[in-house]
Amino acid sequence: MALGDSIGSVRDERGDALETIFWGAVFLFTLALFYYEFILGVLEPEEAGLFPVSTIVDFKQGLFLTALVGGGSVVALIVYAMFRYSAGVRDRPAPLSPGQGRFKLWVYVLAVLMVVFTTMFVGAATLAQTDEASPVEAAERIGASQRLDMDVQAAQWAWRFDVAGMPMSQAERVVLPSQTLIVFETTSADVIHSFAIKELGITKDAVPGQANSAWFYVGEVHGEAQIDAGGETVPADTYEVRCAELCGKGHSRMLATIYVVSPDAYETWAHANGGEAAFEQTGFGGGGHGEEEGGHSEEEGGH
Amino acid sequence: MSTETATGHEPDHDDHDDHHGPTGWRYWLYTTDHKVIGIIYLWHALAAFAIGGLAALIFRTDLAVAPDTVYLSLLGYNSLVSVHALTMIFFVILPLQGAFFNYFIPLFLGVEEMAWPRMNALGAWGISAGLILLYTPMVGNLIGATGVPTAAGWFQYPPLNSMMHGIGQDAGIIGIAVFGITSTGSAANFFVTILNERDPSLGWFDLPPFIWFTVFTNILALYSIPWLLDAWGMVWLERNLSMAFFTPRAGGDPLLYQWIFWTFGHPEVYVLVLPGMGIAAEVISRFSERPIYGYKALIGSITFVSVASIGVWAHHMFATGLAASRYAFMIFSMAIFVGFGIYIFCMIATMWKGRIHLTTPMLFSIAVVVGLLYSGMDGAFFGQPATDLQFHSTYFVVGHFHFTIVTVGLFGLLAGIYYWYPRMTGRMYNTRLAKFHAFATIFGMMGLFFAMSMIGDGSFPGAGGEIMMRRYATYVYAPSLQTGHIVATGFAYLAGVGQIAFFVNLLWSLRAGEPLENPWDDLLSGQRMPSPEWDGLPYTPPTPLSVREAAADGGDMKGAAAANAGVTDGGQEGNAASGGDD
Numbered sequence: 001m002a003l004g005d006s007i008g009s010v011r012d013e014r015g016d017a018l019e020t021i022f023w024g025a026v027f028l029f030t031l032a033l034f035y036y037e038f039i040l041g042v043l044e045p046e047e048a049g050l051f052p053v054s055t056i057v058d059f060k061q062g063l064f065l066t067a068l069v070g071g072g073s074v075v076a077l078i079v080y081a082m083f084r085y086s087a088g089v090r091d092r093p094a095p096l097s098p099g100q101g102r103f104k105l106w107v108y109v110l111a112v113l114m115v116v117f118t119t120m121f122v123g124a125a126t127l128a129q130t131d132e133a134s135p136v137e138a139a140e141r142i143g144a145s146q147r148l149d150m151d152v153q154a155a156q157w158a159w160r161f162d163v164a165g166m167p168m169s170q171a172e173r174v175v176l177p178s179q180t181l182i183v184f185e186t187t188s189a190d191v192i193h194s195f196a197i198k199e200l201g202i203t204k205d206a207v208p209g210q211a212n213s214a215w216f217y218v219g220e221v222h223g224e225a226q227i228d229a230g231g232e233t234v235p236a237d238t239y240e241v242r243c244a245e246l247c248g249k250g251h252s253r254m255l256a257t258i259y260v261v262s263p264d265a266y267e268t269w270a271h272a273n274g275g276e277a278a279f280e281q282t283g284f285g286g287g288g289h290g291e292e293e294g295g296h297s298e299e300e301g302g303h
Numbered sequence: 304m305s306t307e308t309a310t311g312h313e314p315d316h317d318d319h320d321d322h323h324g325p326t327g328w329r330y331w332l333y334t335t336d337h338k339v340i341g342i343i344y345l346w347h348a349l350a351a352f353a354i355g356g357l358a359a360l361i362f363r364t365d366l367a368v369a370p371d372t373v374y375l376s377l378l379g380y381n382s383l384v385s386v387h388a389l390t391m392i393f394f395v396i397l398p399l400q401g402a403f404f405n406y407f408i409p410l411f412l413g414v415e416e417m418a419w420p421r422m423n424a425l426g427a428w429g430i431s432a433g434l435i436l437l438y439t440p441m442v443g444n445l446i447g448a449t450g451v452p453t454a455a456g457w458f459q460y461p462p463l464n465s466m467m468h469g470i471g472q473d474a475g476i477i478g479i480a481v482f483g484i485t486s487t488g489s490a491a492n493f494f495v496t497i498l499n500e501r502d503p504s505l506g507w508f509d510l511p512p513f514i515w516f517t518v519f520t521n522i523l524a525l526y527s528i529p530w531l532l533d534a535w536g537m538v539w540l541e542r543n544l545s546m547a548f549f550t551p552r553a554g555g556d557p558l559l560y561q562w563i564f565w566t567f568g569h570p571e572v573y574v575l576v577l578p579g580m581g582i583a584a585e586v587i588s589r590f591s592e593r594p595i596y597g598y599k600a601l602i603g604s605i606t607f608v609s610v611a612s613i614g615v616w617a618h619h620m621f622a623t624g625l626a627a628s629r630y631a632f633m634i635f636s637m638a639i640f641v642g643f644g645i646y647i648f649c650m651i652a653t654m655w656k657g658r659i660h661l662t663t664p665m666l667f668s669i670a671v672v673v674g675l676l677y678s679g680m681d682g683a684f685f686g687q688p689a690t691d692l693q694f695h696s697t698y699f700v701v702g703h704f705h706f707t708i709v710t711v712g713l714f715g716l717l718a719g720i721y722y723w724y725p726r727m728t729g730r731m732y733n734t735r736l737a738k739f740h741a742f743a744t745i746f747g748m749m750g751l752f753f754a755m756s757m758i759g760d761g762s763f764p765g766a767g768g769e770i771m772m773r774r775y776a777t778y779v780y781a782p783s784l785q786t787g788h789i790v791a792t793g794f795a796y797l798a799g800v801g802q803i804a805f806f807v808n809l810l811w812s813l814r815a816g817e818p819l820e821n822p823w824d825d826l827l828s829g830q831r832m833p834s835p836e837w838d839g840l841p842y843t844p845p846t847p848l849s850v851r852e853a854a855a856d857g858g859d860m861k862g863a864a865a866a867n868a869g870v871t872d873g874g875q876e877g878n879a880a881s882g883g884d885d
Contacts, residue, residue, distance in 0.1 A: 059690065
């Protein structure tokens, strides 16, 4: 850092060195913050809620924080340099010397590599637990004791949902149970569409001639909406389905709403609509969930 | 080859005056002079920029006025968006790069002419042909004779593309294909000129950064554009000759198209941004009064980025049902950060403790570095499949790629216009108007793209977490997004007003600008930092040592600058200006 050997006073040099140290510290602090957030994200158990989105969200927050603090500090650095070294306040540029700052460049590259590698590992782990996870793996990790299958067929410009056990297809509104792993398969009758529920972290293209499958899981129902299930209104949550691939002029109107109700209410609803709740047991998620199951069948017995 | 300075400028001068070549429109149409062709490229790009920008303002206004479409039909909206994208990508940024490649590669390298001047002229007129083909259906539609122009998005995904009727689809594909064919020739031409024609005194590591970025741009263009022609050629055959490549009912595979298209698509993004980054590197070095920091590290990083860009295409396809290959594409995509990180480091290190002149080109160049940083940071969400699935096809993507292509690619090229326009026309522009343009563009565009990102990840205040999806003509499902769209459109209009100042300034400068050789000499306080396009050859790149010795020699480089100016005077720089004024 013994640079300004000919130009600028000793005081300036010391000030320059301090500045460099300050900005280096800012950068390294960012790095530390990034690791802190990631380690927290990896260690903390997820809140049982919406899957796969709650698995993604920790990782996403880590990335956001890096972008915000890391990117922000570099932007601050640029703006600072713009004014601190502007021609209005400086007579001469400090000369560079050969090889100057090589060490800093290496430190920087190493830091970027560390961030990139960490991101790769955590990102790969997140992917393995979300979109890459098979329904069986997902059921095991989430502790979902039952699953329900659904076919999603897209056509210009509407969705058709065929839920296992239901005799009729559903279109703009589809009712699904909570506490159940919903395993779905998308396909298309004409052009490429994309089945997206952004609130759940789901995007799956519906490609003609091809079936893509994925899953999601809703833990509990908060009751932000209500639906009619065999004469009684039951609380439901809504999740919006969007088409996420340009599919022609009706693209922006290719919408649907998923109403998630409790498993009991779903059973009532299914019976009232001439079908049945075709839950399959996954063999996972005993314990607390089993009790719920017990309570649920009791209630059914009461019917 | 010791008279490089002379050969750099004299012959084309003679060319014009002695041959008594064609005048009027024939002068422009028949020319094979690299400078004149560069100017043809420039005005094509600027005209397309005006048209594409107006298209954007039209549909942005429609989005802001009401959640439902107001004056555009649903199909018309899709069409206008597609045309905007195709125009901006193929007919604004690529020709604008071509303008600088054409004009400055020979000047940088001490060459009289491009390797293949006629191919070069073909490249220029390929832009016209492509533009006319793309816009003919738009004119046809306005007078009620045809359907809308291409409306399948710039991806042109089949089977949607194959299933849409109308001349607009074919015209769009053919228009881009014509331009693609001619620009493949131009890319080969630029590359070969740098490879074979440059002055023997210039070694590879004497080349200015801009030339290095040009080399990689053209290698990537040569690699990628044939994939595009391949994909769209097959789509054309499918549409017109009932062949089946991509339509599943006839036995094709729609994903095959995406593999081919994105093999083109990702290197193409780097084709769009690298020249802008190269210009920014030149400008930041010049207006920080320092040789570029870490020249070899910079070249190494760009080499790495270019090679890596060839291996990341499937991150555009994470939602298509890809399985484990996503891990590999994620790793490649993330690795690119290292390359761009080194670029950002080098730019800041060049500025650090320099003497910074906040001229218009410098403002745009700094915006390039900031834009690259931003688009890298939010690009991480798309390099990672897990988060990509959450953001795929939302306005967050729209914000992201606009940051990449506009604030990196286009801003770099705007910096180039402000840096080199006096060199191309011999006249200075109005610097106040230029600064107004810079502020309106940088704040307007960055504000617009940031607003887009916020609408797209549900964080816009008052949107209630609603997410705007990409290519949605309406958002009747979430009227709360309207505030976001109004803000975005406001920023778009700010940028639009800036562009009016830009065009007025350039046109005014052609007529009435102050005649000037080199507007930047006076600013520099005495670093000996020649650059061949201004000072001619012989050229040795400034290094920390050479600059330091120059300072130690007595420091006053005004003398050196004056000597350089003398050389350029002798070289008849005004020649280019006469070309531009005709």
